[in-house]
Amino acid sequence: MVGTLFGVAIFLGLLMVAVEFLIRLYATSVLTSVAFDAARSVADDPADQAQEAAVATTTARRQLGAMGGGAVFTWREVDGQQVVLEVQADSPGFAPLPTSFRRIDRTVTVRTERFR
């Protein structure tokens, strides 16, 4: 009985870690793509970047789904040269790991599209 419980515990533990691992990879890719899309939409509209940043943030949160609720968007630089956006979010958790292990931090830089 003890051996069976031990085996099931190991099996479930590895299953949860594997799921967490793969979901994190997926979440990282999604977060990066969403961050790039948001930065690019602001960079493509140099006329009113402040308003576009707010719209892009809202759109990005919606695209991230449940993960977008707790995401932190920090527009590091928005000007005529480039747009720098930092996004921090937590990937969905399955295994009992500390929250810091699920933290994803991405900073993307996109050149501003304007007449030069």
Next chain:
Amino acid sequence: MVAAHQDEEGFAGGIEGLIFGLLIFVIGTLMVANAWGVVDTKLAADAAAFQAARTYVEAPDAAAAARQAVAAADTTLVGYGRRPQDARVSLVSGTFARCSRITIQVRYSAPLVDLPFIGLVGAAESVTARHSELVDPYRTGLGGVAACP
């Protein structure tokens, strides 16, 4: 007199959890992570090629175009968590002239596996992405006339 505990009666098992767990979840997960690493590298190289090409065609002169294109690609790769020193950014076709179609290629060695908390480990397939842009025929800062087809 028969010795006690000679048969397997009462044995429930459990060690197979370790074996199947190792085979299915650890090795299987690493295989999927390897495939995902290649896909993610392709996304990074694609975005880097796009930014490099856009930067190239908007640069003030040819020398600055090459330099700024590489810098733009490197910055984009850093945004994807990649090492710029592992990338090769090159102009594969076109010249810095009006109406010239240029193509920027970014080649990057995909990691063997991308492990959370550890990072990129090893090197697997080489991933290539290309992006093509047209140098604006009406832009300022360039001599000559546009020879658009």
